[in-house]
Amino acid sequence: MSKYCPVTGKRPVSGNRVSHANNKTKRVFEPNLHEKRIWSPAEGRFIRMRLTAKALKIMDKRGVDAVLADMKKQGVKY
Numbered sequence: 001m002s003k004y005c006p007v008t009g010k011r012p013v014s015g016n017r018v019s020h021a022n023n024k025t026k027r028v029f030e031p032n033l034h035e036k037r038i039w040s041p042a043e044g045r046f047i048r049m050r051l052t053a054k055a056l057k058i059m060d061k062r063g064v065d066a067v068l069a070d071m072k073k074q075g076v077k078y
Helices: 053-062 064-074
Strands: 013-018 024-029 033-040 045-052
Touching: 033 053, 033 064, 045 053, 053 064
Parallel strands: none
Antiparallel strands: 013 024, 033 045
16 A cells, blocks of 8 residues: 555655764655544445544544545545
8 A cells, every 4th residue: 555645645755864964865754644444424334544643633623524525526535
């Protein structure tokens, strides 16, 4: 599976690892992904998703079904 959050759209980004001597080498910043089973009251089933911690907070605030409806509208499969 790719390291991608379907709710927030966060992906790995590249940057530099900087040493104390200011030497720079490439590194990757990866999103904080969690594998979760989320209950959808509208569909009456659990949905397994890999989400970032930020996406879980968004689902708590807006509601699971509202976020899933937005994802379906954008054409993202879950």
